[in-house]
Amino acid sequence: MMGEPLGRQDRLFYEFDLEDMVPADHLLRRIDAALDLTWLRGEMKSHYSHLGCPSVCPELMMRMLLVGYCYSIRSERRLCQEVQMNLAYRWFCGLGLEDKVPHHSTISVNRHGRFRESDILRKVFEEVVCGCMTAGLVGGEGFAVDASVIEANASRFQRVEGSEVDWTDAQRASRPVREYLVALDSENPPTNPKQKPKAMSPSDPSAAWTTRGRHKVMFGYSLNYLIDMENAVIVDVEATPTRISKEVDATETMIERSEECFALKPKRLAGDVAYGTGEMLGWLVEHDIDPHIPVWDQSKVAPDGKFTRADFIYDKERDLYICPGSKMLKTSGTAHDGTTLKYLAKRSDCAACPLRPRCTTGLERRIQRDINQQARDYTQSLMETEAYGVSCGERKKIEALFGEAKQILSMVRLRLRGLTGARDEFLLTATVQNLKRLANHTTRPPPQPLMA
DSSP: OOOOOSOOOOOSOOOOOHHHHSOTTOHHHHHHHHOOOTTHHHHHGGGSOSSSSOOOOHHHHHHHHHHHHHTTOOOHHHHHHHHHHOHHHHHHHTOOTTSOOOOHHHHHHHHHTHHHHHTHHHHHHHHHHHHHHHTTOOOOSEEEEEEEEEEOSSOTTSOEESSOOOOOHHHHTSHHHHHHHHHHTSSSOSSBTTBOOSEEOSSOTTSEEESSSSSSSEEEEEEEEEEETTTTEEEEEEEEESOHHHHHHHHHHHHHHHHHHHOOOOSEEEOOGGGOOHHHHHHHHHTTOEEEOOOOOGGGOOGGGOOOGGGSEEETTTTEEEOTTSOEEEEOSOOBTTTEEEEEEOHHHHHTOTTHHHHOSSSSOEEEEETTHHHHHHHHHHTTSHHHHHHHHHTHHHHHHHHIIIIISOTTBOSSOHHHHHHHHHHHHHHHHHHHHHHHHHTOOOOOOOOO
16 A cells, blocks of 8 residues: 655654764764864954954854865855755754854855964864874874865966066955965065966966866966875875975975974975975985985986996095096085086096096086985985885875865865965865864774674
């Protein structure tokens, strides 16, 4: 017999408990067990006035933002609609059935105002990292660094060729343009001082014109992660325009910040070949961090069977090279381009040398040496160790994090503009990723005893 139709709502009163509507294994319930934001109200107190009407609780707005980035809802308007209808979202945010959801404009104003002024998103991220450390998820021995390109909220078809833009009053009034013009005069401008950008976006000038993204050409920002390789916990995150030089500079910033905030200093750092610059390797060795980074040995490459730099003996005490004919090559000590020293032999020595046909076709033999060559040599020696091979395998965990951010959390294209907007979105994304790992660890069921 056919049953009665469903959906009749003829009852006037219902016995209802929101707590019972959220399953015990729900992701938000497990995240809530690992998340503590009770300190947030005190942290934000100085950014609120003592007069006027009561404002929306900052913890409520922060929890709503975490829900949004956990479930790929980055529009404030849609986020408020989803929290209005979804019982699990309401429970996680501490809202009852009859409690009013904040207006989307309230969240937008606060995340661009109080939240940025107080840098609260960074502090929430750091608190979650501390929770991971307390849970034993951070080993602190080996870190890995890498960057992934995220498309900026700027049309690649609406661009200005070159680096000069005649800004209109309306454009100067926009937040991304104001931030960009101020950053140009700072110590760390978004542009590369050695190379002017080929194109700029009038709506988001801090974004870099790049060919490394999902499109052939586009404007993008780099999502820079510094992770602990033991459990793939994100120790630090930084947003930069998509330029290799900016990504390398961000590595130093993240390592210094992790040491300052968490007293974490890795013994080794894994990265790809892009981080194998002499300056980066020199900085790591100077800070007693082993660079597990591939470095190409150019000293053994030479055409036509001629002598390579490896055939010359470097005398560290006298800072000179000795050639196969026992002659000296000296340097003036001036670093060309700030990174390279040139060592020259005497023309008279080369003119009378019987090995000259195998050495040089010029008037004298010249050798170039990176000012950080000692760090490069040390890094190359590490490439033969077992620890380097282990780091190469564990470094792939950072690629999995980028895949999670793009495929699961939909961090493919930014919604906010400007470098600060990219920083806010990257911080929330990294916070959610760490919260998932912390929740899986802290709510893991105890092992079952083996049956006899």
